Each structure stands twice: as structure tokens, then as C-alpha cells.
Amino acid sequence: MPELSDVSEKEIVDTIMSIIEQLPSFLSKLSMGELELQFSEKDIKEMREQLPEKLTKGLQIAKQIESIQIEPISEKEKILRSYSLINELFHLTNMVPSEQDWLDFVIDELEPVLTIPTDLSYLQNTKYLEYISAMNKLGLKLCQKGKYPVVKSFFSDISITDDEYIILQGFFNCTINHYSNLQKGQHYISKLCALLFSTHRQTVRKSQINKYIEIYFDLAGHYEKYLRVLVGLLEISENKMPDYFNIRNRGLSNNHKSVGKKCKILTEDFDVHIRNSIAHKSFKLDLDNESVEFIDKQDKIQISYSHFSNKFKDLSALVIALFLMQDIMKLHNFINFKKQLENYGIKDTLS
Numbered sequence: 001m002p003e004l005s006d007v008s009e010k011e012i013v014d015t016i017m018s019i020i021e022q023l024p025s026f027l028s029k030l031s032m033g034e035l036e037l038q039f040s041e042k043d044i045k046e047m048r049e050q051l052p053e054k055l056t057k058g059l060q061i062a063k064q065i066e067s068i069q070i071e072p073i074s075e076k077e078k079i080l081r082s083y084s085l086i087n088e089l090f091h092l093t094n095m096v097p098s099e100q101d102w103l104d105f106v107i108d109e110l111e112p113v114l115t116i117p118t119d120l121s122y123l124q125n126t127k128y129l130e131y132i133s134a135m136n137k138l139g140l141k142l143c144q145k146g147k148y149p150v151v152k153s154f155f156s157d158i159s160i161t162d163d164e165y166i167i168l169q170g171f172f173n174c175t176i177n178h179y180s181n182l183q184k185g186q187h188y189i190s191k192l193c194a195l196l197f198s199t200h201r202q203t204v205r206k207s208q209i210n211k212y213i214e215i216y217f218d219l220a221g222h223y224e225k226y227l228r229v230l231v232g233l234l235e236i237s238e239n240k241m242p243d244y245f246n247i248r249n250r251g252l253s254n255n256h257k258s259v260g261k262k263c264k265i266l267t268e269d270f271d272v273h274i275r276n277s278i279a280h281k282s283f284k285l286d287l288d289n290e291s292v293e294f295i296d297k298q299d300k301i302q303i304s305y306s307h308f309s310n311k312f313k314d315l316s317a318l319v320i321a322l323f324l325m326q327d328i329m330k331l332h333n334f335i336n337f338k339k340q341l342e343n344y345g346i347k348d349t350l351s
Helices: 009-030 041-068 075-092 102-114 121-125 128-144 148-159 163-175 182-187 190-196 206-237 244-249 252-262 272-279 305-323 325-344 346-350
Strands: 283-286 291-296 299-304
Touching (some): 075 102, 102 325, 121 305, 128 148, 128 305, 148 206, 148 244, 148 325, 206 272, 206 305, 252 272, 272 291, 299 305
Antiparallel strands (some): 283 291, 291 299
16 A cells, blocks of 8 residues: 555545546435436536645645654654644645634534434434433443444444445435435434424324334334444444444344343334334234234234324434434544543643
């Protein structure tokens, strides 16, 4: 792998422009043709004109960071100088306001994942904060035990499977007609929820239940994939090295039981029998009693429309919370990094 000192500015510009030019095609495939993104010739020309100046400065900074690592100076001095240069790099990209430290900025940006999103008020009547709290405790435990490098490697294992692509594609397919702001991916179901849970609705109708059943199955698919990640993270917290491919092959029921033994709150609002019943279309609506019966082999579950609508809300809250799992892990990693800097006395020096 070449060092930064061996990479020319032209190679970097060409690589970035190649990525930009392929991005519209990638997004179109990801959204199954529902999302079309086009860059005009003017857009591409402006990108080419602006890139070289910033890349020249950025490449110089990156090479300085690289050279610091081999200088005969103390570890503390290496971290201090590297941290200062990283600040410059972030400010150069305009990602971080010039007056703010990049680490404080990143932590401030991530901390809202621990609260209820303002545009998803219905979550206040679910166990959403309990789900977030459980994942927050897990994230804190992993970082305190110094497991973030293992967690990062585990997420890399997931990224080389089809699961990451399928999860992202599922978000597009589930919400493309309800949500267009892709920069707020963690709110991917917000418009849909606003439609289904508007406050003026007092009763649950047959048409609504059919819609809930349809979406419950979609959410179950997302939950199944997140469950595999949870199994791996819990194994890491127990000082084990998880094998994602092995976890995936264990199946939904086994993974559900495994997580339930260690973190019940993240499993009790998902019903495997209801999921199987919907998958096999083995359910019956009782219009007179306003109830639905889910049949999974020998198991039968009969619940009222209103009860099922609550189960649907809790599952949607659980899936939205699990969607933020990686951000919660990142938040604790950055907080832990900040504490380490403060212990070095570095953060105070930079403030």
C-alpha cells in the first residue's frame, strides 16, 4: 500500500472525480431506480476547479501527520501535533466551524442519538428510550473494556457481506414515497409514522391493520439483520471473537433467544410467531371482534386491533433505535478518546 508521500495530487483528484461521476449510478441501483441523481456539466466543472486548491492543502497536512509518526519525539508530542493538524484538516473541509474543536463538534453531533428525534413524537409512548439506554450501556461497556477496535473489525466483516447493501436498499424501498431527505437516514420511517400515528385517529380500522401487518413484516426483516449485529457485539463484550457468517447462519429464532438471555429489553417486543405467521400469510382478521389471529404451526396468537397497533409501534421504535447502534458505538469511542486526551493533558492545551 503506497504512503501518502507517494501519492500525487493528480491521482487524488482523478480518484475523487471518478467516485463523484459514479455516485448517481450507485444511488440509482441502491434505490431500485426510484432515486435519480444527476450532476450537470457545470457542477462537475466547479468541483474540478475547487478540488485542487483544497486537496493541495489537505495533502500537505496529511503528509505532515504521516511524517510526525516517525519523528524522534515523545508520544504526547506526536498526539498533540497530530491532533492540531487534524483540526486544520476538518476546518479546511468546512465540515467543522473554524472556531470549534473537531472532537467536541463530532461529540455534539452524535449526542442527539440518545434522545427522541423531534419529528418522531409518537416514540414518547413507546419503549424507545429504554432500547436506546440498553444499547448505550452496551456501547459504554465495550469502550471501557477497550473493545472498539474489535467492534470496528466486526462491522467491517458485515460490510463485505450482502447484508449492509440489503439493509440500505430496504430503507429506500420502504420509504421512498414518504421521505426524500436522505441526510437524515436515522429518521427513515418518520413520514410514514406521521401518517399512521396522527393524533386525530381514535380507532384502528381494518385497512390500517392490513397496512400495519405489511409494514410489521418489513420491520421484522430489518430487525433480523440488526439482531445478528447485537449477537456479535454481546459476544465481543464477553471477550469473544464473533464470526458474522456463523451468526448469520444460526437463524432468526436462535439469535433472538441468544440476545434475549443477555439483553431482554431488545427482544421482548419482537414476536417470532407473528413474523412467521405473516411470512406464510397464516393470519385471520375477525371483523366482528376487531381482532387478528396469527397462526405459526401449532402456535396461535389472537390479539385486538389496538393491541397489535401498539406492538407495531414498539417494533418500529425498536428498529429505529437499532438503526442508531453504530452511531452510539462511535459516540462512546469519541468520548473515550476525549477522556484519554484529557488524561494526557492534551485537550486542555488545545482548548
